Amino acid sequence: MGRKRWKKWVTGYMYLLPSIIFLCAFTVFPVFASFYISLTQWTLIKPPEFIGLENYKNLFDDPTFYRTLWHTAYYTFGSVPLSIILSLLLAVAMNQKIKGITIFRSMYFLPVISTWVAVAIIWRWIYNPQFGLLNAFLKIFGIPPQNWLGEPKLAMPSVIITSVWKGLGYNMILFLAGLQNISENYYEAAKIDGASKWAQFRYITIPLISPTTFFVLITSIISSFQVFGPIYTMTNGGPVGSTEVLIFYLFQNGFRWYKMGYASSIAWVLFLIIFIFTLIQYFSSKRWVHYGA
Amino acid sequence: MAHRKFNPGIVLAYIVLSIGAFSMAIPFIWMLSTAFKTPSQVFVIPPKWIPSPIITDNFKKLFSLMPFGRYYFNSIFVSVTGTFGRLLLAILTAYAFSWLEFPGRDKIFILYLATMMIPFHVRLVPMFLIMRALRWLDTYYVLIIPGLFSVYAAFLLRQFFLGIHRDLIDAATIDGCNSWTILWRIVVPLSTPAIGALGIFTFLDEWNSFMWPLIMTSSNKMRVIPVGLAFLQDQYYTDYTILMAGAVLALVPVIIVFLAFQRYFVRGIVLSGLKE
Numbered sequence: 014m015g016r017k018r019w020k021k022w023v024t025g026y027m028y029l030l031p032s033i034i035f036l037c038a039f040t041v042f043p044v045f046a047s048f049y050i051s052l053t054q055w056t057l058i059k060p061p062e063f064i065g066l067e068n069y070k071n072l073f074d075d076p077t078f079y080r081t082l083w084h085t086a087y088y089t090f091g092s093v094p095l096s097i098i099l100s101l102l103l104a105v106a107m108n109q110k111i112k113g114i115t116i117f118r119s120m121y122f123l124p125v126i127s128t129w130v131a132v133a134i135i136w137r138w139i140y141n142p143q144f145g146l147l148n149a150f151l152k153i154f155g156i157p158p159q160n161w162l163g164e165p166k167l168a169m170p171s172v173i174i175t176s177v178w179k180g181l182g183y184n185m186i187l188f189l190a191g192l193q194n195i196s197e198n199y200y201e202a203a204k205i206d207g208a209s210k211w212a213q214f215r216y217i218t219i220p221l222i223s224p225t226t227f228f229v230l231i232t233s234i235i236s237s238f239q240v241f242g243p244i245y246t247m248t249n250g251g252p253v254g255s256t257e258v259l260i261f262y263l264f265q266n267g268f269r270w271y272k273m274g275y276a277s278s279i280a281w282v283l284f285l286i287i288f289i290f291t292l293i294q295y296f297s298s299k300r301w302v303h304y305g306a
Numbered sequence: 307m308a309h310r311k312f313n314p315g316i317v318l319a320y321i322v323l324s325i326g327a328f329s330m331a332i333p334f335i336w337m338l339s340t341a342f343k344t345p346s347q348v349f350v351i352p353p354k355w356i357p358s359p360i361i362t363d364n365f366k367k368l369f370s371l372m373p374f375g376r377y378y379f380n381s382i383f384v385s386v387t388g389t390f391g392r393l394l395l396a397i398l399t400a401y402a403f404s405w406l407e408f409p410g411r412d413k414i415f416i417l418y419l420a421t422m423m424i425p426f427h428v429r430l431v432p433m434f435l436i437m438r439a440l441r442w443l444d445t446y447y448v449l450i451i452p453g454l455f456s457v458y459a460a461f462l463l464r465q466f467f468l469g470i471h472r473d474l475i476d477a478a479t480i481d482g483c484n485s486w487t488i489l490w491r492i493v494v495p496l497s498t499p500a501i502g503a504l505g506i507f508t509f510l511d512e513w514n515s516f517m518w519p520l521i522m523t524s525s526n527k528m529r530v531i532p533v534g535l536a537f538l539q540d541q542y543y544t545d546y547t548i549l550m551a552g553a554v555l556a557l558v559p560v561i562i563v564f565l566a567f568q569r570y571f572v573r574g575i576v577l578s579g580l581k582e
Contacts (some may be wrong), residue, residue, distance in 0.1 A: 025408030032399040035455035040421050046432035106319035120327040126564045128514040130535040131553040135337045144349050190576045280428045
């Protein structure tokens with residue numbers, strides 16, 4: 014009896030062993046190391062020098078840090094609501110009994126599966142001030158040509174538009190799954206009561222889809238705060254630093270200027286911001302559970 | 307047709323979806339069109355959609371400018387091995403957390419989940435230093451090994467494994483099957499939809515990964531497609547025909563994989579979306 018049980022235990026841990034090794038080596042250890050590094054000055058030339066909270070103090074006095082934080086917030090709160098509204102609209106349209114759903118779905122997915130570098134290359138060409146497609150299109154409506162990615166005021170909105178375009182299909186599928194979980198009965202009942210399409214959307218769809226909306230909202234905010242690919246590939250932080258975001262600043266500090274300690278302190282501040290949103294999601298998801306079905 | 311009731315809702319849905327699909331497709335068509343143009347055809351106003359003459363020189367030129375074949379090999383090798391490795395580790399872990407019994411199992415599971423709260427970027431600097439200390443920088447090791455275990459992948463599979471009927475497992479146990487046999491003869495075959503979805507997802511994830519290979523590799527021969535393309539963009543900033551040819555080549559494999567496994571892919575998103 015005892016031996017058999019012992020064998021069972023060992024078996025369980027044998028299956029876990031590979032992942033425990035990976036998790037310790039590449040997650041647990043680096044996380045603690047990261048915190049320690051954030052307390053040091055380390056440029057890889059000399060051994061790390063412990064300086065306590067100096068990096069964090071410098072960070073909170075660093076105007077570039079606040080600027081990149083603001084750009085990150087701008088990117089996040091510019092792209093997330095727009096993406097949610099548009100993808101919900103598309104999902105509702107997709108949820109009607111229409112033909113060709115597979116073709117539509119494939120088309121909306123093309124940008125989702127594309128690598129950011131390719132997308133950036135295409136869109137930089139579309140945004141080209143002289144020969145770009147966008148200016149040529151806007152000319153039809155008499156709108157003068159704009160220097161989309163070259164003008165500090167326009168660069169971030171341009172990146173946001175491309176980002177929303179790229180992520181639309183992904184959010185749409187999440188919303189579509191949410192919509193398909195809403196029971197037909199609600200709509201049947203509403204129809205009998207003579208509710209208009211708009212009333213059905215407003216008083217049935219919107220409230221019943223809210224768990225999905227909330228999920229998409231929080232996960233989008235979390236991932237937008239970590240935006241890097243679009244910035245690096247489309248604007249490289251420019252023009253005149255107008256699209257430098259938090260991770261871009263981390264990247265510059267860590268891997269261009271080799272300020273390991275300072276880069277790590279940026280990462281921990283970012284972690285705190287993201288952690289707040291994670292907590293919101295964790296505690297509210299419990300409240301949402303009874304909502305559906 | 308005459309008997310069909312006109313439904314404004316459906317018509318509206320078609321209009322919305324068509325406008326959306328159109329705006330999704332236009333940039334790709336524009337990319338294709340530019341990739342087959344001569345440089346002189348690019349800088350014309352208004353833009354021309356169909357190139358004449360249609361040329362393939364841009365692709366030839368691309369291969370002479372950069373070792374694109376090598377980038378391709380790197381991307382395929384890293385993505386394929388990375389995907390199989392991640393699936394294997396996720397399967398073993400998910401199995402332990404769903405059908406094996408040992409003390410502390412659920413507490414360890416919570417610890418695993420807790421690590422998901424820490425964003426990847428917190429680990430970036432120490433990971434760079436670890437890879438440097440291991441002398442793994444600029445090798446295939448750094449591109450493949452650190453990404454092999456994903457808690458998220460294991461978590462998704464565990465949820466799916468738990469849905470397998472207990473009777474099947476019990477019957478196999480009574481027949482004298484050991485845990486290894488049960489895993490590969492019963493649990494895995496019954497989970498092919500979930501494993502397929504996860505596999506296709508992981509592949510695209512690996513193929514499109516950018517920041518990691520950008521930081522961890524430095525030589526031209528170790529570049530993967532996205533990084534190679536970024537360097538192409540740096541060097542040939544305004545050579546739009548060549549850049550578009552590069553973009554086409556970067557996208558072709560993922561589009562093929564996507565079209566071939568589309569069903570799995572949609573399921574993958576829904577699975578991950580329902581992770582709560």
